[in-house]
Amino acid sequence: xxxxxxxxxxxxxxxxxxxxxxxxxxxxxxxxxxxxxxxxxxxxxxxxxxxxxxxxxxxxxxxxxxxxxxxxxxxxxxxxxxxxxxxxxxxxxxxxxxxxxxxxxxxxxxxxxxxxxxxxxxxxxxxxxxxxxxxxxxxxxxxxxxxxxxxxxxxxxxxxxxxxxxxxxxxxxxxxxxxxxxxxxxxxxxxxxxxxxxxxxxxxxxxxxxxxxxxxxxxxxxxxxxxxxxxxxxxxxxxxxxxxxxxxxxxxxxxxxxxxxxxxxxxxxxxxxxxxxxxxxxxxxxxxxxxxxxxxxxxxxxxxxxxxxxxxxxxxxxxxxxxxxxxxxxxxxxxxxxxxxxxxxxxxxxxxxxxxxxxxxxxxxxxxxxxxxxxxxxxxxxxxxxxxxxxxxxxxxxxxxxxxxxxxxxxxxxxxxxxxxxxxxxxxxxxxxxxxxxxxxxxxxxxxxxxxxxxxxxxxxxxxxxxxxxxxxxxxxxxxxxxxxxxxxxxxxxxxxxxxxxxxxxxxxxxxxxxxxxxxxxxxxxxxxxxxxxxxxxxxxxxxxxxxxxx
Amino acid sequence: xxxxxxxxxxxxxxxxxxxxxxxxxxxxxxxxxxxxxxxxxxxxxxxxxxxxxxxxxxxxxxxxxxxxxxxxxxxxxxxxxxxxxxxxxxxxxxxxxxxxxxxxxxxxxxxxxxxxxxxxxxxxxxxxxxxxxxxxxxxxxxxxxxxxxxxxxxxxxxxxxxxxxxxxx
Ligand code: HEM
Ligand code: SF4
Numbered sequence: 001x002x003x004x005x006x007x008x009x010x011x012x013x014x015x016x017x018x019x020x021x022x023x024x025x026x027x028x029x030x031x032x033x034x035x036x037x038x039x040x041x042x043x044x045x046x047x048x049x050x051x052x053x054x055x056x057x058x059x060x061x062x063x064x065x066x067x068x069x070x071x072x073x074x075x076x077x078x079x080x081x082x083x084x085x086x087x088x089x090x091x092x093x094x095x096x097x098x099x100x101x102x103x104x105x106x107x108x109x110x111x112x113x114x115x116x117x118x119x120x121x122x123x124x125x126x127x128x129x130x131x132x133x134x135x136x137x138x139x140x141x142x143x144x145x146x147x148x149x150x151x152x153x154x155x156x157x158x159x160x161x162x163x164x165x166x167x168x169x170x171x172x173x174x175x176x177x178x179x180x181x182x183x184x185x186x187x188x189x190x191x192x193x194x195x196x197x198x199x200x201x202x203x204x205x206x207x208x209x210x211x212x213x214x215x216x217x218x219x220x221x222x223x224x225x226x227x228x229x230x231x232x233x234x235x236x237x238x239x240x241x242x243x244x245x246x247x248x249x250x251x252x253x254x255x256x257x258x259x260x261x262x263x264x265x266x267x268x269x270x271x272x273x274x275x276x277x278x279x280x281x282x283x284x285x286x287x288x289x290x291x292x293x294x295x296x297x298x299x300x301x302x303x304x305x306x307x308x309x310x311x312x313x314x315x316x317x318x319x320x321x322x323x324x325x326x327x328x329x330x331x332x333x334x335x336x337x338x339x340x341x342x343x344x345x346x347x348x349x350x351x352x353x354x355x356x357x358x359x360x361x362x363x364x365x366x367x368x369x370x371x372x373x374x375x376x377x378x379x380x381x382x383x384x385x386x387x388x389x390x391x392x393x394x395x396x397x398x399x400x401x402x403x404x405x406x407x408x409x410x411x412x413x414x415x416x417x418x419x420x421x422x423x424x425x426x427x428x429x430x431x432x433x434x435x436x437x438x439x440x441x442x443x444x445x446x447x448x449x450x451x452x453x454x455x456x457x458x459x460x461x462x463x464x465x466x467x468x469x470x471x472x473x474x475x476x477x478x479x480x481x482x483x484x485x486x487x488x489x490x491x492x493x494x495x496x497x498x499x500x501x502x503x504x505x506x507x508x509x510x511x512x513x514x515x516x517x518x519x520x521x522x523x524x525x526x527x528x529x530x531x532x533x534x535x536x537x538x539x540x541x542x543x544x545x546x547x548x549x550x551x
Numbered sequence: 552x553x554x555x556x557x558x559x560x561x562x563x564x565x566x567x568x569x570x571x572x573x574x575x576x577x578x579x580x581x582x583x584x585x586x587x588x589x590x591x592x593x594x595x596x597x598x599x600x601x602x603x604x605x606x607x608x609x610x611x612x613x614x615x616x617x618x619x620x621x622x623x624x625x626x627x628x629x630x631x632x633x634x635x636x637x638x639x640x641x642x643x644x645x646x647x648x649x650x651x652x653x654x655x656x657x658x659x660x661x662x663x664x665x666x667x668x669x670x671x672x673x674x675x676x677x678x679x680x681x682x683x684x685x686x687x688x689x690x691x692x693x694x695x696x697x698x699x700x701x702x703x704x705x706x707x708x709x710x711x712x713x714x715x716x717x718x719x720x
Contacts, residue, residue, distance in 0.1 A: 007695045007707045014693050022662065030681070038632050039662055121632065151697040151707060157666035158641055158700075161634025238638045273646045278699040284712045 001064055001369055002147050003292045004112040011154070012109045015116055019043050020102035027099065042122055042160065044090075044115035045101060049421045054079075054093045054101060055118040056108065060128035060146040060170070061089040061372040061379075065359035068370050070111045072355035078104045083355070085340060085348040087374045087412060087463055088167075089127045090118055094419050122160045123153035123234070129171045129178045130373035133295070134381045136329045139189040140197060142172040144290045145226070148281070151289075152227050159234050163241035164249035166234070167206075174492065179374060181205045181214045181494035182466055184251045185233065190220065198222040203233060203263070204255030205494075207460035212252040213494050215260045217267065223286065228279040232271035236263070296367035296382050301332025305386035317392050319441050320403040325388060334385050336366075338378040338395060339402040339410065343439035346428045347413045348376030357398050365391050374463075375451075376412055377405060407444040408452060408517065409435040412463055416456025416473060417480075423456035425473025425480035425506070430454055433510045438517075447517055450531045453488075466490035468532045469513060470497045480506040486516065486543055487535035500544045504551070512547050519546040553683035556652070556674040558690075560683055565602050565623055581625060584609060595620040604656070607635040611643050618649045625676075628657035637670050644671030645701040664689040669700045 004012075019039075026036040040046075044055035056071065063071075071091055075083045078100045079093040086092055096104065105115060118125050126146045133141035149168055153159070159166070171178040172189035180186025186202035198220045205214025221229045233251075240258075242248045255263045311317045326335040338358065340348050350358075362370045362380055365387045371379035378400075383391060395401035404410050411434060414420065416427025431454055438444055453467025457474075464470035470485035481503035488497030504512050517531075523542055524534045535543070554563045565581040568574055574582070574597075581602035587594055594601060595617045602623030605611065614624070624643065626636035636655065643649040654674040655667050661682035667675060668690055677683040699706040705713070 005711070007710065010695045011693065011697065011707075014695075018692050035631075035660065148708075154697055155693075156698055157669040158637045159634070160666060161632050161637065161663075235638050235642075239635055243633060243635075273642070277645075278706075278709075281708070282712070284715050285708045288708070288711045288715050 012114050016105045016109050041120035044118035051095045054096045055090050056115045057118045057125040058089045058372050059150045060143045061130045063370045065362045065368040067111045068359040072352040074104050075352040082351045089372050121162045123166045126150045127169045130371040138172040142170045146170050163243050176492040179490040186214045204252040206252040207465050209458050211465040217264050224281045228274050232267050235270045236266045298330045307386040311389035323405045336380045336383045337405045338400045342402045343435045406449045408450045409438040411452045413454040414461035424475040427454045427456040465496045482509050498540050500540050515547050555686050611639045623652040625654040625656045631658035640670040661689045669702045
């Protein structure tokens with residue numbers, strides 16, 4: 001966990017005061033809605049279908065138990081008793097009143113949480129691997145750098161009015177859980193031949209109307225230079241990003257139109273003006289941030305404790321353990337994923353009671369720390385393996401032990417037509433229906449890892465392009481239809497899915513997905529050939545045939 | 552529109568002169584970039600203060616040869632959501648060392664004052680009267696900043712580094 005100091009606290013509190021003043025001016029009519037809009041967006045406030053929606057940042061997905069309790073408090077006090085965890089490592093509240101927002105923010109500020117730049121045409125919440133700092137084989141904890149980036153991009157005077165939103169993601173593992181290739185800037189911590197730590201910098205990834213996989217702009221930028229290099233990219237983007245057309249304003253379009261070489265040359269030029277300037281980091285600066293990340297005092301514990309052996313006979317426990325428990329860098333500990341995807345549930349939703357209970361469990365079993373992943377699940381990052389059975393029993397009682405993490409019913413879905421004013425179609429009910437269809441753990445285990453992603457419109461908030469199976473809501477003559485893509489992935493081998501054919505009506509979606517899954521089961525070479533790998537080998541044709549032959 | 556310069560509401564000493572109008576023999580004038588670039592050397596050699604309105608889609612590096620002879624550069628915010636002039640300002644001040652008046656014009660509202668000042672603007676052509684009067688309040692809201700800019704304010708990283716070194720010695 002990163003511990004705030006007086007500087008961080010001052011900035012967060014001053015931001016709350018500023019927003020309180022802005023809300024006051026809006027309510028009194030001093031600010032028009034047009035003037036207020038960019039200001040509220042920069043503080044995570046959207047005007048949605050039914051109400052204001054409030055998006056709170058969870059930088060690099062790390063939360064303390066006190067912070068989670070405070071989120072529960074906001075859900076209970078100002079909203080309808082639940083919150084929605086999103087693919088951006090944020091939490092959204094859907095029913096908050098404008099007049100209550102400053103108070104909600106002030107409450108959150110007490111525990112060092114804010115909503116700065118969770119929306120708007122500025123640098124957004126920096127996301128990271130939700131297993132950062134605990135995954136085996138990392139170069140180092142990428143959150144130290146994510147925090148440096150968070151600070152640098154927060155209320156940045158030059159980049160608060162960019163052509164469009166701007167998103168960073170960072171990882172330090174070869175296996176990419178942060179989806180860095182679909183971000184405006186993706187950063188991968190690497191070590192060069194001299195043993196120095198630095199970054200491979202990717203640029204121009206993104207989803208939405210024109211999806212792109214990010215390209216490497218520079219294979220190695222030393223840690224000390226990362227802020228000046230990023231500043232150079234942003235400066236080029238700020239100056240040359242298109243402002244004439246909102247759909248072409250993202251950096252991915254600029255990179256695509258110029259070509260990566262030409263874009264890189266522009267960045268080099270801009271960098272030459274500021275490299276070695278005040279943005280250069282030195283060891284003291286980096287150390288200061290690193291020193292404020294507090295790590296648990298792990299014990300020496302056995303890898304196979306008696307408690308685990310005793311629980312092994314319980315099939316329900318074992319089913320959960322098989323997909324919710326991952327190896328930890330520290331022997332005797334595990335990383336545990338809490339599924340927010342119960343059969344028939346809205347992906348990512350958690351009630352205030354669940355949040356409070358998870359905070360208590362984190363205190364008891366995970367050194368008071370929780371993570372939020374972009375798959376819309378929660379994680380307890382430091383659980384002693386001997387505690388797994390007890391933890392499981394507690395989670396089971398809370399409805400948070402659905403044994404489906406990474407499986408077909410671990411669906412990512414945007415809010416869609418249930419909340420979102422931009423939606424063409426519903427997302428949540430599709431997710432709910434699919435999660436019921438694939439609720440049988442044995443069938444799910446047979447299918448293996450398979451990611452379904454659903455978006456209610458072309459904006460792609462549910463990452464549908466990079467779902468192994470992507471479902472995109474479109475509208476035809478006032479009715480909801482869905483385009484299906486297959487073969488997408490968001491990891492280190494990121495790819496965009498391929499459309500399998502004409503869009504299908506709402507009522508057919510679940511059947512079509514079942515057909516695709518059945519086709520896979522009959523076509524795969526071995527039981528451990530993943531769905532995406534089978535699609536890669538076979539192309540879309542056999543799946544297309546299966547789906548459309550009878551329709 | 553009220554002009555706020557170095558924190559005070561002041562009268563504008565510069566007269567804006569249209570491209571097709573004659574330049575007065577004396578007095579401070581503000582002209583377009585196109586007019587300036589058509590004959591920069593003789594304009595810059597004029598005996599009274601000269602200001603240029605620089606559009607936000609043109610590279611400020613073009614102004615480099617004349618920076619020490621320009622009394623005012625006015626950068627433009629056509630809408631306040633268009634932040635190009637923020638980058639232009641920082642390049643002029645921090646990289647090219649421009650020391651004359653740097654003025655923000657267009658949609659200049661209270662909620663960007665802090666940003667503008669941090670980026671090196673010392674004069675703001677403010678859109679709303681009430682905002683101009685709120686200048687002090689608006690620019691003193693924040694006591695700490697995360698980023699180093701050319702405004703002389705220490706960034707959080709620099710402050711902490713200093714504390715770190717002080718406590719270590
Ligand atoms: C509820 C109100 C929401 C609105 C109005 C909204 C709006 C948008 C828009 C307009 C875009 C397209 C931007 C572009 O391509 O330039 C977008 C993209 C995106 N949004 Fe949302 N969104 C909402 C909720 C969410 C939620 C709940 C999530 C997470 C589950 C999310 C995550 C994303 C992601 C990941 C992208 C794609 C990013 C990219 O293109 O790189 N959004 N959103
Ligand atoms: S994908 Fe479309 S429908 Fe879904 S949340 Fe984003 S904007 Fe709304």
